[in-house]
Amino acid sequence: MKTHHERISILGLGAMGRALAGALLDSGREVTVWNRIAGKADELVARGAREASSVAGAIGAGDLAVVCLLDDASVRETLAPALRELAGGTLVNLTSGSARQARELAGWLGGHGVRFLAGGIMAVPPTVGTDGAFILYSGARDLFDRLAPVLAPIGRSHWVGEDPGFAALYDMAALSGMYGMGAGADHAVALVHAEGGDVETFRREVLQPWMEQMLPITVAGADGRETVPDEFNPAMQATGLENILSASGEAGVPTDLAGHLNASLWRMRRAVAAR
Numbered sequence: 001m002k003t004h005h006e007r008i009s010i011l012g013l014g015a016m017g018r019a020l021a022g023a024l025l026d027s028g029r030e031v032t033v034w035n036r037i038a039g040k041a042d043e044l045v046a047r048g049a050r051e052a053s054s055v056a057g058a059i060g061a062g063d064l065a066v067v068c069l070l071d072d073a074s075v076r077e078t079l080a081p082a083l084r085e086l087a088g089g090t091l092v093n094l095t096s097g098s099a100r101q102a103r104e105l106a107g108w109l110g111g112h113g114v115r116f117l118a119g120g121i122m123a124v125p126p127t128v129g130t131d132g133a134f135i136l137y138s139g140a141r142d143l144f145d146r147l148a149p150v151l152a153p154i155g156r157s158h159w160v161g162e163d164p165g166f167a168a169l170y171d172m173a174a175l176s177g178m179y180g181m182g183a184g185a186d187h188a189v190a191l192v193h194a195e196g197g198d199v200e201t202f203r204r205e206v207l208q209p210w211m212e213q214m215l216p217i218t219v220a221g222a223d224g225r226e227t228v229p230d231e232f233n234p235a236m237q238a239t240g241l242e243n244i245l246s247a248s249g250e251a252g253v254p255t256d257l258a259g260h261l262n263a264s265l266w267r268m269r270r271a272v273a274a275r
């Protein structure tokens with residue numbers, strides 16, 4: 001039995017758009033899909049989706065349009081010819097971008113009578129619809145309250161503020177943390193590999209448990225300012241970072257892979273100099 005009667009149109013059937021549409025279909029939502037290049041909707045159509053042949057047609061078929069395209073430029077390009085159909089309607093943008101782009105998009109669509117919620121997907125296609133997935137939303141609270149149950153099948157809905165830029169802001173910041181973690185892991189494995197260590201054993205028995213142990217401390221201690229609290233002992237940390245960089249040099253690991261270490265070392269040295 002359907003508990004939410006909102007008909008949802010998904011614009012964009014890349015890896016993420018297909019995952020979003022699939023999760024909504026699985027939950028019994030009525031879904032219409034559109035993609036710029038044809039041929040990406042077949043599997044979704046077999047699962048019950050309708051395919052629209054134009055953006056305007058897709059928007060007309062739904063009560064709610066959800067956009068998940070490559071970037072802000074592709075969103076603008078796609079929506080511009082369909083502003084008449086969008087007027088008076090509701091749109092959620094789950095395309096990644098910057099806070100400024102989200103604010104400008106909110107202004108542009110608002111000026112054309114569109115109720116708009118900005119989003120940031122904290123999931124990858126295989127985790128969409130799973131317990132771990134969550135989606136950041138920003139914009140009018142009343143709109144979020146109405147749409148959160150409708151979009152619940154794609155992931156836990158999490159509102160981060162009235163400012164439409166905040167979902168993108170938190171999304172980009174969280175991704176920066178993730179890529180920093182990835183850069184650290186890449187560098188660690190490169191070091192072990194270069195010195196003839198057993199990479200698989202290192203990954204499983206050292207890197208993973210170590211990163212798991214340190215993750216809460218790292219996140220809690222992240223400050224972002226140039227100040228480093230005394231308890232972090234920046235002089236000791238600077239020496240530790242210099243050791244890792246020397247070990248990298250000895251192993252012949254390219255310094256390009258160690259940018260995160262240089263950034264931390266710069267911060268620790270500034271903190272020591274400020275004492």
Ligand SMILES: NC(=O)c1ccc[n+]([C@@H]2O[C@H](COP(=O)([O-])OP(=O)(O)OC[C@H]3O[C@@H](n4cnc5c(N)ncnc54)[C@H](OP(=O)(O)O)[C@@H]3O)[C@@H](O)[C@H]2O)c1
Pocket residue numbers: 012013014015016017035036037038040068069070071073074075077078094095096097121122123124125
């Ligand atoms: N994949 C992930 O792990 C992940 C995670 C979180 C957030 N996201 C975000 O989700 C969004 C979509 O990612 P994705 O993985 O689905 O990317 P993707 O597989 O590369 O798909 C890109 C989509 O954008 C469309 N597109 C590109 N340029 C266009 C244009 N000028 N006009 C109309 N459509 C255009 C493509 O259409 P065509 O098929 O016609 O080229 C396709 O539907 C991105 O903003 C991404 O950052 C992705």
